[in-house]
Amino acid sequence: MMENGWHTTKIRVRYKDTDRMGVVYYGNYLTYFEIGRAEYMRALGFPYSSLESKGYTLVVTEAIAKYHANVGYDSLIKVKTAITDLRKVRVRFDYEVISEEEKRLVSGHTVHACMNSKLKPAKIPPDMMKTMEEYTFVYLLVAFPSDIFSNIQEASGI
Amino acid sequence: MMENGWHTTKIRVRYKDTDRMGVVYYGNYLTYFEIGRAEYMRALGFPYSSLESKGYTLVVTEAIAKYHANVGYDSLIKVKTAITDLRKVRVRFDYEVISEEEKRLVSGHTVHACMNSKLKPAKIPPDMMKTMEEYTFVYLLVAFPSDIFSNIQEASGI
Amino acid sequence: MMENGWHTTKIRVRYKDTDRMGVVYYGNYLTYFEIGRAEYMRALGFPYSSLESKGYTLVVTEAIAKYHANVGYDSLIKVKTAITDLRKVRVRFDYEVISEEEKRLVSGHTVHACMNSKLKPAKIPPDMMKTMEEYTFVYLLVAFPSDIFSNIQEASGI
Amino acid sequence: MMENGWHTTKIRVRYKDTDRMGVVYYGNYLTYFEIGRAEYMRALGFPYSSLESKGYTLVVTEAIAKYHANVGYDSLIKVKTAITDLRKVRVRFDYEVISEEEKRLVSGHTVHACMNSKLKPAKIPPDMMKTMEEYTFVYLLVAFPSDIFSNIQEASGI
Numbered sequence: 001m002m003e004n005g006w007h008t009t010k011i012r013v014r015y016k017d018t019d020r021m022g023v024v025y026y027g028n029y030l031t032y033f034e035i036g037r038a039e040y041m042r043a044l045g046f047p048y049s050s051l052e053s054k055g056y057t058l059v060v061t062e063a064i065a066k067y068h069a070n071v072g073y074d075s076l077i078k079v080k081t082a083i084t085d086l087r088k089v090r091v092r093f094d095y096e097v098i099s100e101e102e103k104r105l106v107s108g109h110t111v112h113a114c115m116n117s118k119l120k121p122a123k124i125p126p127d128m129m130k131t132m133e134e135y136t137f138v139y140l141l142v143a144f145p146s147d148i149f150s151n152i153q154e155a156s157g158i
Numbered sequence: 159m160m161e162n163g164w165h166t167t168k169i170r171v172r173y174k175d176t177d178r179m180g181v182v183y184y185g186n187y188l189t190y191f192e193i194g195r196a197e198y199m200r201a202l203g204f205p206y207s208s209l210e211s212k213g214y215t216l217v218v219t220e221a222i223a224k225y226h227a228n229v230g231y232d233s234l235i236k237v238k239t240a241i242t243d244l245r246k247v248r249v250r251f252d253y254e255v256i257s258e259e260e261k262r263l264v265s266g267h268t269v270h271a272c273m274n275s276k277l278k279p280a281k282i283p284p285d286m287m288k289t290m291e292e293y294t295f296v297y298l299l300v301a302f303p304s305d306i307f308s309n310i311q312e313a314s315g316i
Numbered sequence: 317m318m319e320n321g322w323h324t325t326k327i328r329v330r331y332k333d334t335d336r337m338g339v340v341y342y343g344n345y346l347t348y349f350e351i352g353r354a355e356y357m358r359a360l361g362f363p364y365s366s367l368e369s370k371g372y373t374l375v376v377t378e379a380i381a382k383y384h385a386n387v388g389y390d391s392l393i394k395v396k397t398a399i400t401d402l403r404k405v406r407v408r409f410d411y412e413v414i415s416e417e418e419k420r421l422v423s424g425h426t427v428h429a430c431m432n433s434k435l436k437p438a439k440i441p442p443d444m445m446k447t448m449e450e451y452t453f454v455y456l457l458v459a460f461p462s463d464i465f466s467n468i469q470e471a472s473g474i
Numbered sequence: 475m476m477e478n479g480w481h482t483t484k485i486r487v488r489y490k491d492t493d494r495m496g497v498v499y500y501g502n503y504l505t506y507f508e509i510g511r512a513e514y515m516r517a518l519g520f521p522y523s524s525l526e527s528k529g530y531t532l533v534v535t536e537a538i539a540k541y542h543a544n545v546g547y548d549s550l551i552k553v554k555t556a557i558t559d560l561r562k563v564r565v566r567f568d569y570e571v572i573s574e575e576e577k578r579l580v581s582g583h584t585v586h587a588c589m590n591s592k593l594k595p596a597k598i599p600p601d602m603m604k605t606m607e608e609y610t611f612v613y614l615l616v617a618f619p620s621d622i623f624s625n626i627q628e629a630s631g632i
Binding site for chain 4: 022027
Binding site: 014015031034035038047049073 | 328330331332347350351354363364365368389390
C-alpha cells in the first residue's frame with residue numbers, strides 16, 4: 001500500500017526474532033527496515049533482486065534506529081517506508097515501525113550508495129531514478145508543503 | 159583489554175553472519191555492539207547478566223551505525239567500546255569495529271535507559287555507577303583533554 | 317491453505333537469511349519450520365502465542381533437516397506442514413520446503429514435548445488435541461491408506 | 475583442544491541467540507555446529523575459509539539435533555566436534571554441546587558433500603583427506619575399539 005509517499009508492509013514477528021526480554025531484539029529492526037525498502041522497491045516496479053542482477057548494489061553507509069516501544073512474539077507489525085532524500089548516487093529511506101494498535105515502535109533511516117559490480121559509485125539507473133523521484137516529491141510535498149513551494153518560487157524567479 | 163577508556167573484544171565472523179554480498183550483514187553489527195558492551199561490562203566487574211539477575215535492564219533507546227568498509231567470513235575483527243556519556247538513569251556506549259589490518263569498518267553508538275523489573279526508569283546501581291564514572295572520565299580526559307580542564311577551572315572558580 | 321492434512325505457508329526469503337554462498341543459510345530452515353507450524357496452528361484455531369499465554373509450551377526435543385536443493389534472495393518459497401504423530405504429551409510435525417517452481421528444497425521434522433509453566437510434561441489441552449487428531453487422521457489416511465484400514469479392521473475384530 | 479578425536483571450542487551465548495523462553499533458540503544450535511566444525515578444521519590446519527578460496531565447498535545435505543537441556547544468556551558452552559564418517563566426496567561431523575557444569579545440552583550431526591566451484595561433486599583434496607583420516611581413525615578407535623580390531627583382523631586375513 002502506498003500513501004503520501006509512504007509504502008506500508010506487514011510483518012509477523014517470528015519466535016526467532018524475540019530475545020530473552022520477550023520482545024524483538026533491537027538489531028532485528030534493521031532486518032525489518034530491509035523488508036520495508038525491498039517491498040517499497042517492488043511496489044515501484046524495481047525489485048531489489050532485479051537491480052542486483054543488473055550489476056548494481058545499494059551499499060548501506062548509515063543506519064539509525066530510535067526505539068519508542070516494544071513488541072513481542074506473533075505481533076503483526078507494519079513497516080512504513082519513504083524515500084526522503086535522493087541524489088545521483090545516493091538514496092535515503094526513512095522508516096516507521098508501528099504496532100497493530102497504531103503505536104509507534106521504532107523510527108529510523110538508512111542511507112545507501114549506489115555501486116556497480118566493481119563496487120565503484122555508480123549513478124542510479126535512469127528509469128528507476130525517474131520513478132523514485134516521483135515518490136520522493138510526493139513525500140516531500142506532504143511532509144514540507146511550504147518549503148517545496150518557496151523553493152519553486154525561488155527557482156522560477158518570482 | 160582496556161586502554162584510554164576503550165575496551166577491546168575480538169570476534170570471529172561466522173558464516174551465519176555473512177549475506178549474499180559475501181560480507182557481514184549490516185544489521186549484525188548491532189549484535190557485535192552487544193558483544194562489545196557485554197565484555198566491557200564484564201571487564202568492569204559488572205556482567206550484564208548479573209545486572210539483569212538483580213532486576214535491572216538497560217533498554218536500548220537509540221542505535222546508530224556508520225559503515226566505512228566491509229569484511230567477510232572468518233575475519234577476526236575487534237570491537238572497541240567506551241562509555242562516552244553517563245547520567246543517573248542513562249548511559250551511552252560508543253563503538254569502533256576494526257579489521258585485523260586495523261581498517262575502520264563500522265563506528266556507532268547506542269543509548270540505554272536503566273529500568274527496574276517493572277520497566278520503570280531506575281537509577282543505575284551506585285557501585286556500578288562509580289566504576290563506570292571512572293572509565294568515562296578516562297575516556298573524556300583522553301578524547302577532550304582541554305575541555306575537561308576548562309570545565310574544572312570554571313567549576314573551581316578560577 | 318490446508319489440503320490432505322498438509323498446511324501451506326508462503327515465505328519471502330530475506331537478504332538477512334542468505335549467506336556468502338548466495339543461498340539460504342542451512343540453520344535458517346529451522347526458522348522456516350517454526351513459521352510453518354505457527355501458521356498451521358493458527359489455521360487450526362490454536363495460535364501458538366495463545367497456547368503460551370495459557371501456560372503451555374511445546375519444547376523441541378528433536379529437529380531433522382535434509383537438504384535437496386538451494387534457493388536464494390527474494391525467492392517466494394512454500395513451507396508445507398503436517399502433524400504426522402500425536403501422543404498425549406508429544407507431537408511431531410513434518411515439513412516440506414518447496415520453491416516457486418515446485419522444486420523440493422528441504423524436508424524434515426521436529427518433535428515437541430508439551431510442558432506446563434513449571435516446565436513439567438503436561439497433556440496437550442483437550443480441545444486442541446481433538447482438532448489436531450482430526451488433521452493427523454486426514455494426513456495418515458492419505459499417506460498410508462491401507463495401513464489405516466488394516467488397523468481399523470484389527471481394532472474392530474473383523 | 476583435541477582429545478580422542480574430539481575437538482572442543484568454547485562459545486559465549488549472545489543475547490541475540492536467546493528467544494522469549496529465555497534460552498537459546500533451537501535453530502541457533504546449527505550455528506554452534508558451524509562454529510564447532512570451523513574450529514575443528516582450523517585445528518587440523520585446513521581452515522574452511524581457505525578451502526573455499528581454493529574453489530571447494532562442503533554443502534550440507536543433512537542436519538540433525540537432539541535437545542536434552544536448555545541454556546540461557548551469557549552461558550559459556552562447549553561444542554565438541556568429531557569426524558565420524560569419511561568418504562571420497564562426503565564427510566560427517568558429530569557434535570556434543572555441553573554446559574559449563576558438564577550437562578549435555580544438544581547432540582547431533584551434519585553430513586556434507588564436497589563440491590567444486592561449479593557445484594559438482596568433487597573429491598576432498600588429498601592433503602586434507604589424509605589429515606582428516608587420521609583424526610577419524612582416532613575417533614573410531616576410541617568409540618568402537620573392538621570393531622576396529624576385528625576389521626583389521628579380517629582385512630589381514632587372520
